[in-house]
Amino acid sequence: MTGDDELKQALQEEYAKGHFDHAKPTNITAFKEHTLPDYVWKFVTLEEVMTGCGLFPFELSRRKKDELWDVEQPGGVAMRDLPYFDMRITRIREVLKEQGIMTEGDLKSEVEKLQKEFKDKGKEPQGLELEALGMINFITVTSGILGKEPFAGHYQQVKARTPISGAKIVAKAWVDPDFKALLKISPKEAIYGWDPHVSPEIVDIIDPNGLEVPENTKEVRNVVVCTVCSCYPREVLGEPPLWYVSETYKRRIINEPRAILADWGLKLDDNTEIRVYDIDADIHYMVLPIRPEGTDGWSEEELAKLVTRDSLLGVSDPLTPAELKAQQ
Amino acid sequence: MAQIREFRVADTVKVKKGSDINVRRPYENTKPYATKLDSNAGDLKRSPKFHEGIVGQIKKVYGWISIPPDHSKRTSYYQVAFNLSDISEKATSKDKVYVDVFEDWLERAPRSEL
Numbered sequence: 001m002t003g004d005d006e007l008k009q010a011l012q013e014e015y016a017k018g019h020f021d022h023a024k025p026t027n028i029t030a031f032k033e034h035t036l037p038d039y040v041w042k043f044v045t046l047e048e049v050m051t052g053c054g055l056f057p058f059e060l061s062r063r064k065k066d067e068l069w070d071v072e073q074p075g076g077v078a079m080r081d082l083p084y085f086d087m088r089i090t091r092i093r094e095v096l097k098e099q100g101i102m103t104e105g106d107l108k109s110e111v112e113k114l115q116k117e118f119k120d121k122g123k124e125p126q127g128l129e130l131e132a133l134g135m136i137n138f139i140t141v142t143s144g145i146l147g148k149e150p151f152a153g154h155y156q157q158v159k160a161r162t163p164i165s166g167a168k169i170v171a172k173a174w175v176d177p178d179f180k181a182l183l184k185i186s187p188k189e190a191i192y193g194w195d196p197h198v199s200p201e202i203v204d205i206i207d208p209n210g211l212e213v214p215e216n217t218k219e220v221r222n223v224v225v226c227t228v229c230s231c232y233p234r235e236v237l238g239e240p241p242l243w244y245v246s247e248t249y250k251r252r253i254i255n256e257p258r259a260i261l262a263d264w265g266l267k268l269d270d271n272t273e274i275r276v277y278d279i280d281a282d283i284h285y286m287v288l289p290i291r292p293e294g295t296d297g298w299s300e301e302e303l304a305k306l307v308t309r310d311s312l313l314g315v316s317d318p319l320t321p322a323e324l325k326a327q328q
Numbered sequence: 329m330a331q332i333r334e335f336r337v338a339d340t341v342k343v344k345k346g347s348d349i350n351v352r353r354p355y356e357n358t359k360p361y362a363t364k365l366d367s368n369a370g371d372l373k374r375s376p377k378f379h380e381g382i383v384g385q386i387k388k389v390y391g392w393i394s395i396p397p398d399h400s401k402r403t404s405y406y407q408v409a410f411n412l413s414d415i416s417e418k419a420t421s422k423d424k425v426y427v428d429v430f431e432d433w434l435e436r437a438p439r440s441e442l
Contacts (some may be wrong), residue, residue, distance in 0.1 A: 254412065
């Protein structure tokens with residue numbers, strides 16, 4: 001089986017389980033949580049390479065989203081009702097057109113080429129797959145505005161950012177008190193400088209923001225949100241889950257944090273303090289959860305499997321050994 | 329050039345009521361993306377609005393950061409804790425929100441207001 005087929009199969013399984021539909025945390029082990037459709041990874045790469053090399057400022061795409069918030073898009077859905085990644089693809093398409101980098105006709109001819117290609121191979125495009133791939137093809141091949149090589153290089157980095165990195169960091173902190181002490185004072189020093197086995201396989205050099213890792217205790221529960229947009233500790237967790245970027249979460253976690261966490265299955269004692277971190281682009285946050293009970297003597301690798309992406313954001317607890325067994 | 333910090337950890341501070349022009353604050357209570365933007369005003373600080381006029385406590389000092397719109401000026405940067413009960417009626421006294429705020433946006437407040 002080729003890599004593409006494997007990915008497709010994995011994705012179908014994930015879709016069947018409803019993991020891309022999640023309006024609320026699924027709390028599955030980080031090692032099963034990192035699959036996204038390939039075109040989404042490629043699109044994220046394009047977005048970052050274009051803004052990273054200064055083709056246009058990223059702020060333009062945020063403004064575009066605001067401008068088009070209530071405006072119906074081709075397909076009859078307003079920007080605010082589009083799925084998260086479709087929204088991102090749409091706003092970049094509009095910015096490229098507005099900036100005169102790509103015309104409607106350019107995109108149309110790319111999409112037609114791809115339609116034919118997909119048909120010949122008997123593949124069904126998902127969502128805005130054709131538009132995303134069309135833009136990539138136009139920018140990196142047809143127009144040659146950006147070369148294929150920087151794109152391919154950055155694609156590897158983008159794909160290497162998954163919640164597995166976060167899970168490994170947490171597992172190391174659970175077994176290594178020195179690492180944990182440094183992680184609390186200077187997280188980046190700990191992650192990138194302490195032990196190469198902890199850092200992502202390919203260290204992402206485009207990582208300008210600071211990082212904080214607040215620790216959960218019996219008295220304090222930390223939760224991460226970005227109420228303004230979708231700031232997220234991508235360097236250690238990859239792309240955000242859909243519940244994280246939903247308006248329900250952004251609103252309720254500020255207005256009634258205890259109630260939304262209870263609705264999502266996390267009942268907290270009335271005496272537990274909840275600290276909601278409303279993060280921004282300058283400093284990102286990841287939560288250090290409490291080590292589950294019944295894991296004495298477990299190795300770092302075993303412990304990492306108990307960590308879920310949702311527990312790194314503070315809305316769930318890591319898995320218990322029994323829960324992990326049930327998921328495997 | 330020496331720069332002196334105005335506040336220290338555990339100081340009580342209040343977020344000034346400021347201009348909306350260069351601050352993008354989409355999530356106000358009613359309309360999610362009600363923004364008042366002057367597109368010629370330069371770079372934007374993206375910030376929530378709910379902490380405006382609220383008293384909080386400095387929890388951490390981060391060092392300096394350049395400040396929008398033109399990044400020609402540096403300011404200290406702080407992690408500030410606010411009581412969510414000051415922001416939402418549904419929150420309890422044990423609920424806090426931590427936001428990172430520029431020194432320029434903060435003013436000293438009496439401890440009794442916390």
